[in-house]
Amino acid sequence: MPEASRSTQAAKSAAGPACHAGPPAPAAPAGAARVALIGAPNVGKSALFHRLTGHYVTVSNYPGTSVEVTRGSAWLGGRPAEVLDTPGLYSLLAWTDEERVARRIVLSGEADVVVHVVDAKALERMLPLTLQLLESGRPLVVALNMIDEASRLGVEVDARRLSARLGVAVVPVVAVEGRGVEELGRAIAAALAAGARPVRILYGNSVGEAMLSVRERLVGVYPVDPASFVALLFQGDSEVAAEVARREPDGGSAARAAVDRATTALGAPASYRISVERRRLSGELLDGAIVRAGANPPRWLDVLGRLLTRPATGIPVLLIVLYFGLYAFVGQFGAGTVVDWLEGGFERYVTPFFESLFAPVPWAPVRSLFVGEYGLLTLGLRYAVAIILPIVGAFFLFFSVLEDSGYFPRLALLVDRVFKPLGLSGRAVIPMVLGFACDTMATMVTRTLETRRERVIATLLLALAIPCSAQLGVILAILSGEPLALAAWVAAIAGSFLLVGALGARVLPGAPARFHMELPPLRRPRAGNVFLKTYTRMHWYFLEVLPLFLLASVLLWIGNLTGLFGVAVSALTPVVGLLDLPPETAAVFLFGFFRRDYGAAGLFDLDRAGSLDAVQLAVAAVTLTLFVPCIAQFLMMVRERGVRTAVGMLVFITPFAFGGGLLVNLLLRRLAG
Amino acid sequence: MTCAFCGREFEEDRGQPACQQCPLGADCRAVRCPYCGYENPVPPPWLVKLRHWLVPHDAH
Ligand SMILES: Nc1nc2c(ncn2[C@@H]2O[C@H](COP(=O)(O)OP(=O)(O)OP(=O)(O)O)[C@@H](O)[C@H]2O)c(=O)[nH]1
Ligand SMILES: [Mg+2]
Ligand SMILES: [Zn+2]
Numbered sequence: 203m204p205e206a207s208r209s210t211q212a213a214k215s216a217a218g219p220a221c222h223a224g225p226p227a228p229a230a231p232a233g234a235a236r237v238a239l240i241g242a243p244n245v246g247k248s249a250l251f252h253r254l255t256g257h258y259v260t261v262s263n264y265p266g267t268s269v270e271v272t273r274g275s276a277w278l279g280g281r282p283a284e285v286l287d288t289p290g291l292y293s294l295l296a297w298t299d300e301e302r303v304a305r306r307i308v309l310s311g312e313a314d315v316v317v318h319v320v321d322a323k324a325l326e327r328m329l330p331l332t333l334q335l336l337e338s339g340r341p342l343v344v345a346l347n348m349i350d351e352a353s354r355l356g357v358e359v360d361a362r363r364l365s366a367r368l369g370v371a372v373v374p375v376v377a378v379e380g381r382g383v384e385e386l387g388r389a390i391a392a393a394l395a396a397g398a399r400p401v402r403i404l405y406g407n408s409v410g411e412a413m414l415s416v417r418e419r420l421v422g423v424y425p426v427d428p429a430s431f432v433a434l435l436f437q438g439d440s441e442v443a444a445e446v447a448r449r450e451p452d453g454g455s456a457a458r459a460a461v462d463r464a465t466t467a468l469g470a471p472a473s474y475r476i477s478v479e480r481r482r483l484s485g486e487l488l489d490g491a492i493v494r495a496g497a498n499p500p501r502w503l504d505v506l507g508r509l510l511t512r513p514a515t516g517i518p519v520l521l522i523v524l525y526f527g528l529y530a531f532v533g534q535f536g537a538g539t540v541v542d543w544l545e546g547g548f549e550r551y552v553t554p555f556f557e558s559l560f561a562p563v564p565w566a567p568v569r570s571l572f573v574g575e576y577g578l579l580t581l582g583l584r585y586a587v588a589i590i591l592p593i594v595g596a597f598f599l600f601f602s603v604l605e606d607s608g609y610f611p612r613l614a615l616l617v618d619r620v621f622k623p624l625g626l627s628g629r630a631v632i633p634m635v636l637g638f639a640c641d642t643m644a645t646m647v648t649r650t651l652e653t654r655r656e657r658v659i660a661t662l663l664l665a666l667a668i669p670c671s672a673q674l675g676v677i678l679a680i681l682s683g684e685p686l687a688l689a690a691w692v693a694a695i696a697g698s699f700l701l702v703g704a705l706g707a708r709v710l711p712g713a714p715a716r717f718h719m720e721l722p723p724l725r726r727p728r729a730g731n732v733f734l735k736t737y738t739r740m741h742w743y744f745l746e747v748l749p750l751f752l753l754a755s756v757l758l759w760i761g762n763l764t765g766l767f768g769v770a771v772s773a774l775t776p777v778v779g780l781l782d783l784p785p786e787t788a789a790v791f792l793f794g795f796f797r798r799d800y801g802a803a804g805l806f807d808l809d810r811a812g813s814l815d816a817v818q819l820a821v822a823a824v825t826l827t828l829f830v831p832c833i834a835q836f837l838m839m840v841r842e843r844g845v846r847t848a849v850g851m852l853v854f855i856t857p858f859a860f861g862g863g864l865l866v867n868l869l870l871r872r873l874a875g
Numbered sequence: 876m877t878c879a880f881c882g883r884e885f886e887e888d889r890g891q892p893a894c895q896q897c898p899l900g901a902d903c904r905a906v907r908c909p910y911c912g913y914e915n916p917v918p919p920p921w922l923v924k925l926r927h928w929l930v931p932h933d934a935h
Contacts, residue, residue: 242884243883243884243885244884292883292910297909297910297911298909298910327882605879605880606879608882610879610880610913611880611881611882629911632880632911632912632913633912636913636914643905643914647907647912647913647914649912650907650911650912719881719911720881721882722881722882722883723882730926730930734916734918734922734923734926735879735916735918737918737922738904738916738917738918738919738922739916741904741919742904742905742916
């Protein structure tokens with residue numbers, strides 16, 4: 203028993219009124235069987251716990267952790283038992299401290315019976331964990347909870363058929379009402395009496411063979427069947443690898459070699475093959491055991507989901523998605539058609555209206571603050587409303603459709619291989635994808651990456667080669683009529699991403715980060731969800747952008763009055779001249795350092811004015827994209843990676859961006875003859 | 876809520892609100908998933924209510 207045991211009023215909200223603080227709970231009688239309730243968050247473990255146990259519960263920290271585990275005593279099938287309520291667990295592959303504790307309760311063999319509590323409404327998502335629990339060989343009972351809600355939703359589960367297929371009892375219950383709880387108690391007692399089960403590995407598609415080949419190498423003494431360690435070894439779980447090393451007479455080297463061999467045989471990455479196989483097998487086990495009124499999740503989505511993660515099919519699909527989503531929808535429609543329309547409105551009605559409003563104001567400087575070249579209303583407001591808003595709106599709509607469909611985790615799987623030589627894992631897809639929405643936020647998200655090496659490389663690549671949504675939209679729009687310029691821009695940005703990533707991986711020593719995740723199902727995006735997400739993101743973006751754009755107008759106004767702006771522009775003019783760009787672009791670069799999107803809007807304006815030819819557009823687009831992030835992103839880089847690293851990146855990026863522009867200029871001019 | 880990236884469920888208050896840590900100080904209404912780190916947008920409550928009112932059975 204844990205030392206830190208204390209009796210408390212059940213701390214968890216779900217505990218309900220049934221438990222009172224009392225005298226220290228009586229310890230479970232000697233010889234009481236231990237029953238652990240395991241399952242995903244929110245499936246009703248605590249509700250079931252309180253149905254199974256009496257009024258006295260103890261809440262204590264799991265030994266060596268700050269994670270609370272609740273215990274209570276019960277009589278199950280005429281036997282005394284101690285029941286453990288555990289934190290939610292999605293898979294034995296644990297990500298959080300809570301999950302690690304729940305997993306340890308399973309793998310340490312401290313439970314005599316494991317009760318897998320599942321949500322009958324979402325069985326497809328729950329069965330992969332059942333399969334993992336089966337591998338432990340411990341007595342197992344499945345509590346099919348929430349059948350009340352399931353039948354309200356038209357989902358009927360054939361518990362008997364499922365039980366026959368799994369080889370363990372499956373008991374329908376409604377934990378909140380206590381329905382089925384007695385039957386569950388009897389099933390637990392029966393499972394206890396039956397004792398350990400022989401482990402069957404049900405996987406097909408050569409995954410089962412691979413797992414068996416490793417299982418055979420595990421000859422040490424384990425508290426549960428080591429079959430349950432095998433998948434975790436494939437998934438590179440360090441805690442489990444250490445335990446295997448401790449328990450194997452040869453320090454686990456035979457098992458490691460077997461994992462490596464089997465990984466090669468499976469064709470990387472093994473951990474995906476395993477989780478995909480688990481999902482397939484879950485579907486097969488449920489086939490005919492679950493009846494859904496109306497929508498059975500369509501089979502073709504499963505097939506499509508698999509195609510998306512294979513390079514041969516996934517990459518073409520990715521290119522098609524990017525072409526239609528980004529180029530056609532965001533670039534041509536959002537940044538082209540819609541912006542044209544709004545800008546027309548501003549030109550014809552809004553700007554003249556404001557100008558006439560301020561015409562009577564006698565002081566020219568005040569007038570110019572509002573309606574001048576860099577006026578609050580004629581520039582700040584116009585940039586935000588007529589240029590940025592439609593572009594980011596189109597982008598967020600596209601983004602939310604992909605997000606809601608479950609495409610992103612598949613993208614992570616797909617690019618895991620491409621990312622490896624860059625020192626990144628598929629996990630880095632999360633900040634990279636978010637970077638297209640906002641690089642500043644994405645820089646903060648890099649802290650969730652596992653190693654410092656990966657964090658530094660991801661931060662650098664975000665600053666260098668991931669344009670934000672507004673920038674991307676504007677660039678696609680202005681380059682859309684110039685295929686050569688567009689190709690040059692794509693090549694320059696993708697090339698920089700790969701080159702700098704590969705260099706970063708060279709310079710920063712370290713093991714390649716491992717990546718593994720269980721895939722959520724692919725689904726048809728829902729209009730309601732997509733709308734909510736798009737609206738939320740646009741709302742946030744606009745609230746953030748508008749004051750900053752207005753502030754920029756004020757700063758420019760002050761800069762103009764004092765002549766400082768002119769000084770800065772003329773300091774940049776020779777640099778811009780080196781790139782064969784007209785002097786006006788210097789101002790755009792200054793805007794760009796203030797905010798990426800502001801610079802993008804400036805570039806858009808320049809293009810409108812017809813001041814740039816195709817080569818100049820490409821050069822300006824490449825330089826602005828590669829060029830340092832805006833101030834906000836830089837501040838975030840300092841905060842997340844420290845001053846030295848952030849300044850180092852700045853020092854690297856600035857000449858790299860201008861060098862990139864120079865190179866594109868030379869190449870394109872030569873090509874153009 | 877359900878994370879839009881990894882599909883796991885978590886209590887909204889268990890995810891860290893990203894805005895508090897952001898130097899922009901803007902209220903971006905995003906909550907970071909405790910499992911994978913993805914920033915999930917959280918729609919304003921009135922809009923969620925409106926949706927339930929319009930489409931009562933369309934749970935997310
Ligand atoms: N309709 C219905 N609701 C249930 C049932 N069982 C639990 N619930 C509800 O589901 C919610 C989650 O239940 P909990 O018992 O807290 O779930 P849990 O598995 O302990 O969750 P975590 O501790 O967060 O992992 C609560 O609101 C319960 O009232 C059931 O059989 N039917
Ligand atoms: Mg609970
Ligand atoms: Zn997540």
